[in-house]
Amino acid sequence: MNPYTIFADIIAGRAPASVVYDDPDVLAFLDIRPVTPGHLLVVPKVVARNLAELDPALGGKLFQVGQRLAAALRSSEVGCDGVNFFLADGVTAGQEVFHVHLHVIPRTPGDGFGLRARATSPPRADLDYLAGSIRGALTRG
Numbered sequence: 001m002n003p004y005t006i007f008a009d010i011i012a013g014r015a016p017a018s019v020v021y022d023d024p025d026v027l028a029f030l031d032i033r034p035v036t037p038g039h040l041l042v043v044p045k046v047v048a049r050n051l052a053e054l055d056p057a058l059g060g061k062l063f064q065v066g067q068r069l070a071a072a073l074r075s076s077e078v079g080c081d082g083v084n085f086f087l088a089d090g091v092t093a094g095q096e097v098f099h100v101h102l103h104v105i106p107r108t109p110g111d112g113f114g115l116r117a118r119a120t121s122p123p124r125a126d127l128d129y130l131a132g133s134i135r136g137a138l139t140r141g
């Protein structure tokens with residue numbers, strides 16, 4: 001798969017972006033098609049197309065920067081009173097840009113943002129079965 005994405009150009013300063021945070025590892029900027037005003041993207045500067053390719057320490061840093069940005073959004077003129085984090089890993093999950101990025105989405109009442117889902121109520125035995133399978137996968141690493 002071609003590793004090029006527009007985010008590489010933004011990180012390199014070859015494409016414009018409205019930057020809100022910049023350090024040696026992480027850049028954050030406003031989404032060009034915000035779902036709510038102030039919608040931010042937090043990206044690692046090294047290319048990682050998906051979570052599997054992302055250094056876990058850098059993943060932790062993305063979350064830390066996201067936390068700081070969430071606080072900044074609340075006290076900035078964006079003036080939200082809630083924040084959603086969202087990360088799409090894979091086409092099926094809705095990923096469109098194949099450079100890992102954390103969406104930080106400011107929320108206000110009635111802003112129209114939401115996730116569509118059909119929640120179910122499976123029996124405990126089904127939950128326990130899946131928990132065992134996932135624990136096994138974690139152990140295998």
Ligand code: 5GP
Pocket residue numbers: 006017018029030031032033034041087088094095096097098
């Ligand atoms: P994904 O669906 O991959 O999680 O989200 C990709 C996001 O990148 C979308 O919200 C889209 O609006 C944003 N995006 C795509 N191209 C650009 C761009 O050139 N500049 C900025 N700032 N955001 C972009």
